[in-house]
């Protein structure tokens with residue numbers, strides 16, 4: 016178990032700057048998720064922590080010790096790759112025990128550790144098989160087993176679930192989470208899937224274009240996104256956002272008045288954000304239903320207001336049909352205001 | 362649809378049959394000679410009246426003037442071919458590993474140089490090679506031919522192995538590094554086992570190239586006891602009245618090991634030599 020500290024990390028590949036000064040403290044035993052769109056630099060950051068990529072500038076410390084100049088093997092970390100990277104010529108058991116074998120551990124000890132990890136991951140029947148004889152989910156678990164066996168200071172995951180089908184992904188998500196609760200090893204987990212981030216993380220660092228946009232607990236990010244980017248990235252279905260002007264304690268936009276609790280200057284151009292679930296039906300803004308998407312437990316409506324498409328989600332079933340006119344009441348307490356120019360939260 | 366298929370099949374046969382005949386007829390010719398008696402060898406028949414294995418007995422018992430060193434020479438052929446194969450393999454594997462997996466500095470230059478050597482025909486290098494071996498005092502030593510063949514085979518071997526190495530997933534190296542492997546452990550425990558098919562292919566390539574070599578063997582080795590069988594066979598042609606039936610029997614024996622090796626490793630040969638030949 017260990018803390019991980021990134022201190023103003025820079026990185027460029029040739030003349031392309033990829034990371035612009037990232038600082039991030041990860042607590043002992045914390046499950047930290049780095050999330051962001053493709054190409055934002057999250058894998059690069061993780062690989063620098065793993066020692067697979069040179070550190071361009073700044074320092075990385077594990078457990079208080081600066082590791083910039085340490086080899087991967089001396090950092091006491093374990094990594095699970097998106098492609099699993101299992102050794103094809105070794106059995107499951109040999110794959111999991113490989114790191115111990117390299118450390119010259121005793122045979123008996125290696126066997127015990129592998130058996131222990133296999134028990135945790137339900138891999139006991141497969142120890143003698145080769146990776147090519149396993150399903151995707153089983154391979155994924157072997158990759159995790161390889162990490163567990165070592166009992167490292169930090170677990171690193173780079174999009175470990177993206178090669179699995181949707182159902183398996185949900186199951187493995189829960190398994191990784193349960194594993195973390197059991198082992199309490201500091202974990203850095205990279206994903207571009209905000210649902211994974213929300214469900215697994217103790218804290219999330221939302222990255223965009225080589226910077227951390229916001230760092231916080233999942234529900235903090237959901238309730239109080241620091242800027243437009245986080246607002247639109249976190250939450251599913253995504254937040255509705257449109258331009259408006261602040262006047263008299265509300266926002267004028269799309270030919271209607273939108274209530275809000277945040278304050279801005281009179282006449283200031285703002286972006287008004289409201290999540291699909293934060294509408295009530297009743298008196299308020301007039302809207303025309305365009306699409307109805309029933310999902311069983313909830314229903315999503317795509318509606319048009321003043322020429323703009325918005326998403327509205329309701330619990331249960333909705334009697335609305337395409338073409339209906341309905342009246343929506345946005346919940347002022349849950350409305351978000353952002354500065355139109357900078358995108359910062361008001 | 363089936364018509365079209367038939368047509369393309371027919372075209373294939375049209376190419377295949379001449380190629381097959383073209384390869385098989387000389388071999389059949391050799392075979393025919395080797396089982397004929399001296400007087401019937403040139404009779405022009407498709408099958409001799411009195412087929413005999415006597416020629417082979419003559420060869421194995423070394424009972425002909427040109428064959429006094431038969432066993433010695435076939436041993437030389439084998440020794441030289443295996444040594445050249447092994448050394449080529451060792452050099453090419455290390456080069457491919459350090460260039461492809463360790464990204465050694467100057468790797469590109471080595472690869473370009475390796476390719477460049479093929480612009481110079483091997484025959485051009487024969488005389489300089491002869492001089493070099495003379496300088497090292499290796500003439501008439503089996504090592505001279507081994508070293509010469511290694512220099513001829515290594516560039517291609519490096520090239521092929523480098524291409525094959527590039528195909529191994531990079532994450533395997535990273536995973537091994539994180540698991541704590543030193544470069545040497547990575548080489549021994551991950552790289553070599555995964556490269557086995559290509560290694561077998563390259564070993565047999567260098568082995569067969571050396572086994573079949575004549576020019577360099579003829580130049581560098583001249584003593585009866587050091588020459589390989591290929592050169593020994595050449596001596597048959599020294600006289601006006603060559604014992605063709607015995608020459609052909611020897612040639613047939615000489616041709617068997619490559620055929621056996623190729624057959625044994627055919628799976629690796631096709632896969633290994635073409636691996637990396639095209640970008641997937």
Ligand SMILES: Nc1ncnc2c1ncn2[C@@H]1O[C@H](COP(=O)(O)OP(=O)(O)OP(=O)(O)O)[C@@H](O)[C@H]1O
Nearest residue numbers: 028031033051052053054055056057058059060207
């Ligand atoms: N070896 C490299 N050479 C040059 N550019 C690179 C290299 N590796 C990454 N990059 C660039 O750095 C940027 C960040 O890459 P990175 O792999 O960290 O993205 P990511 O956030 O993990 O994206 P994804 O979700 O697609 O995996 C990208 O623009 C990428 O093109």
Ligand SMILES: [Mg+2]
Nearest residue numbers: 057058059174
């Ligand atoms: Mg990535």
